[in-house]
Amino acid sequence: MLYNYYYILTFIVLTVIFIYSRLFDVLLLYFNYRLYCYKKIRRPYRIILVRHGESQGNVDKTISARLPDSQLNLTDTGIEQARNAGKQLKEIIKDKTVYVYLSPYKRSKRTYEAIS
Incomplete structure (x- = not known):
């Protein structure tokens, strides 16, 4: 049992x-x-790095003695370069969601404004 x-x-x-x-x-x-x-x-699907356009520091090497590095602005050529980069990025990204990280420097902000 x-x-x-x-x-x-x-x-x-x-x-x-x-x-x-x-x-x-x-x-x-x-x-x-x-x-x-x-x-x-x-x-992230893709990471794209973009450098700022031509700045005053690229054209005039002595300007950094008068202005802090963070206050250097873009030249007209730099703004045009950023616009062209924006057109190329739009073709790559199309309608996907984008997250942007940028430095607080003026030239970086101006580049972002021209790209967008």
């Missing part, structure tokens, strides 16, 4: 382990998929 209970109990335990292991596998697959989707969303 005890012998039969042993087999029944073993069968029940193995069945429960099998069910929970399958459930664990399914849960593991689900959470791996969710993590993959989350990483895919958070990952």
